[in-house]
Amino acid sequence: MLRLSREDPRILQLAFLGSLLLFGVLVRDFSLQPVQVALCLGTALGWQLALGKGRNLASAAITGLGLSLLVRADNLWVHPLCATVAVVAKFTLRWQDKAIFNPANLGVLLAMALLPGAWTSPGQWGHAWIIAGWILMLGLGVTLRAGRMDSALGFLACWLALCAGRIGWLGQNWAVLGHQFTTGSLVLFSFFMISDPRTTPDHRAARYVHAATVALVAFTWQFGLYRPHGPIVALALCTPLVPLLDRLLRAARHQWPTPPPPRGLLDAPASVPS
Amino acid sequence: MPQQVFRPDRRRLGLLAIAALVATLAATPRALAFCGFYVAKADASLYNETSRVVMVRDGNRTVIGMASDYKGPLKEFAMVVPVPAILTREQVNVADRAVFDHLDAFTAPRLVEYFDDDPCSDMRRRGMLDERMMSAPAGAPMAKSARAERDLGVVIEAQYTVGEYDILILSARESTGLETWLRQNGYRIPPKARKALAPYIRTGHKFFVAKVNLGEQAKTGLQHLRPLQFAFESPKFMLPIRLGMANANGPQDLLVYAITRKGRVETTNYPTVKLPTGKTIPVHLKKDFKSFYKAMFETAWKREDRRAVFTEHFWDMGWCDPCAADPLSADQLRQLGVWWLDEGPDGGAPPGVPAGRRRMPQSAGGPVEAVVTRLHVRYASDTFPEDLVFQETRDRENFQVRFVLQHPWTGPAACPEGNAYKDSVKRRQDEEIRTAANLTGWPVGKLRRQAGLGPEAPPEPWWKNLWKR
Known part of the structure; x- marks a missing residue:
């Protein structure tokens, strides 16, 4: 399902955020429940599947992990709600075919400003x-x-x-x-x-x-x-x-690297734009 | 934290940290709502030179109370605290130290104890007790002349006496002038003070300077100094700890009791870490709980690289479970500076600001819109380079540092379940020793000797019971 090109930096990003979560939960006492991470990640991926036709699941996973790392809550509904707003806004709040809000930023801001029982802890990381x-x-x-x-x-x-x-x-x-x-x-x-x-x-x-x-x-x-x-x-x-x-200042828009097609298709001659 | 200063006779002067003389409260065990007995607490009296600060905060309104355990000659006492604005006489108050002690006792880390039931009782036979055992809940002198002050850039913005304190509010243009002024007016301040004063002057802070008025102090008939409180409005939710470091010889302990309306308070520029809680420790540590707690805190502090702020307690102020002291009454909360209890339809005002009508005082233990966070900071110049900055989170999950004693059944246990029970007690005691050793850094052997236990038996080979029928 999650197909990424070897060149896609999101592989490294996912691995990094994942290990940071583990480190935080196991070593730094992030006051984060595994079920909150699961709900956050699941909701982000669910909305991406529904709205993004299965593409860019890695981005949604990164948003889910990022929200898990930044948002703290004393209940189970804050994380999925933030993930929903973050991913849905990416598809709906657009200007000239570009998402207006940074998804994780919007989710964190929502939690900080509006949601009861939610907060962020900028000091939790320590200063080592x-x-x-x-x-x-x-x-x-x-x-x-x-x-x-x-x-x-x-x-x-x-x-x-x-x-x-x-x-x-x-x-x-x-x-x-x-x-x-x-x-x-x-x-x-x-x-x-x-x-x-x-x-x-x-x-x-x-x-x-x-x-x-x-x-x-x-x-x-x-x-x-x-x-x-x-x-x-x-x-x-x-x-x-x-x-x-x-x-x-106009310039070409960023595109994530496209994953290689399934092996069977490689037999067909590639069309190279001139 | 307040800067310690010295009078001209050059004798050293100690500063903040009131010893919480409430240990006697612990002498009478009290039956509690949950099935344990509260037996001891680790209050502020544990530490020498501990500063205690009560911060009441909502929006930009702040009331800060500072309690000192100063024990030297009263005529030598003086303190300097950076404050964000000029404080008028009405914004300053002298509080009753007993209320501060009560708050300390209410939030103190605690020890509770449980007693095993007879292993041969019916309940035990049904296998219910094991489960219950395992699931124990986690638990100033005057200025010489106005001209000299102007030359130094120091202005006396206000000057008054409150209770036993003569108070000056100073503003300064630059730190050298302020340092000179303080020296010229009989305060002996440490050599590094100028550097520490400078950032506060740059950020527009004023300096609250208090010394003891001996005549007024004699009228109080008290042998100690009462806490000073001041109310102000400022967006800064912080505590100036850097000034107090100028003359410190080593790490200092600070207890912050933050009383807010919505949720737990934590620091934003240092990690805030919860101390271990709910652990069952060897029963012999009951008589030595304070030493245990000190060693446990020291270990946790070192484990966090000496750079963390520790949460010892967060609880709704209307109730407690188990209670190390009764919840504070509405009147006591008001004395600490909780102004919103008096809020009428026109909104409330902190002490020092004309207030609206007051409601009838609530009784102790009733619902109250206040939560308290107790933070323990052990800070030194190199590990805490910045003042403490706080935020109020929306976290409402109660937390307390609590350790548990589980006393084994000592009566006869002449039943088949009795032997299994004794084995389980041995295993449990081994585990308790390991837990205490891990928490305190004390050697396992020493703890076992103190507990009257021999060396730990090697584990039985796994095959021992393999073919037993």
Whole structure:
């Protein structure tokens, strides 16, 4: 059912998110029930099957795993509801044949803002360098192959500059920078949410503009208004920027690699466009 | 946390951390709603130099109460706390320490005990007791001159006496000026204080400076200092811990009791980890529960790389099960700063702000719209580089740190089930020893000796009963 090309970075992404879930549940006490993960994943895949004619199941699985990693709930209905909204919005809320909202971002935002018994815990990951390094390296691998290194690194570079500027202005110890920058949830956001190639601008320069704007809004939200979850809120607030940038700077839209056809069909001569 | 400062006589001055002198409450076992007996608790008196902070928060409204266990000469006591706004006289209050102690007792980690029934009783024979056993629920001095202050960039924004405290609210332009001002006015502050003060000045904080007014203190007739409270509005849901680190010799313990309306409170910039709970430990640890708890906390702290905040308790304030102390009454909650209990149709106001009509006080144990999260932080300069930032989640799942004692049946057990029961008790005791060793890092051998158990018997070979008929 889940057919992926060897070149598809989503293989690595799925493996990574899956192992991160296991690590979180087994080692970090994420307060997550296996049945919540199953319901979240099942619902995301179910809607993808129903609405996407069986295509791009990997994307739905990534959305399901991402929501499981980010959303906490004291009941069993929050995760499937978030997964439903995330995947259904991908098919229904579109602008010029492109999903408006980042699916996982929309799901998390819904949980944070509206749903009773739901919350997110940005501090749950701990700050061990080794964890951040591990996430960073795997994330880099995924993003490099997804061709969206610019969104992740653009965001991280701007975030780093803003945090460093603030620390310098406040006269804080520089250890604060290491503390802020090795937050697992920040790196996870960079490499598994803002870097989604289907909901970021098509043009490379536009992606840098978008990433920098998200970082600036997130920084203002978190350190100017003293509110939590800056990056997640900022990505949602910057949603209208994507179609605007796509209109201003046109480029080819990202397509996931197509899986190879079944072996029997290989006998037919391939038609190569001229 | 509050910065510790020193008067001119150069004698060292201790700061915050009231010893919770409520251990006597534990001396009388109490029968409880669920089938166990609460026998002991690990309250704030466990730790030396523990700061206790009660944070009452809803929206941007915040009431912070700070209790100190300062035991030195009162004339040497002084503290400096960064606050987000200028506080007027009406926004500051002196609280009754007994209420803080009650809250500490209500939320303290606890020990409960169960007693096995006669293994030869009918109930046992039906095999019901084993199941029940296994499923035990988890459980200021004045300024010299206004001109000198201006030169240093320090302004006395407010100055008043509340209870036994003389209070100054200072604003400063830069940390060197503030440091100089404090020194010139008789406070001895540690060398690193300037660096620690700077970020608070940059972010517009004011400085709440309190010292003891000896005349007023004598009028109270008390031998201790009462907690100070202040109410303010600010989007910042945080606790300034960095200032207190300037003169700390090692890790400091902080207990935060966050009282909110909706759900559990956690830190957003540090992991918040729940401590182990519901574990059955050897019965001999009953008399040594406080040592056990300290060792268990130390082990958990090291396991989290000394960088986590620990949840010790989260519970609805209207009830408890088992109770380490009675739920607080509506009046006690109000004393702690829970203003919304008084909210009328026109909305409520925190202490210090003109309030609307008050409702009749509720009785203890009744329904109350308040939940309490008890967080235990052991922080040091290198492991906690930033102040604590909090968020209120929508998590409503009650949690308490509770350990269980399961006393074996000591009466006669002359029935076939009796032998099987004795075997099961041996296995259970072995498991309890391993659990305690794992939780505390104490050697298994030492625990077995203390429990009066010999070396652990090697497991029986798997084939031993293979062909027995």
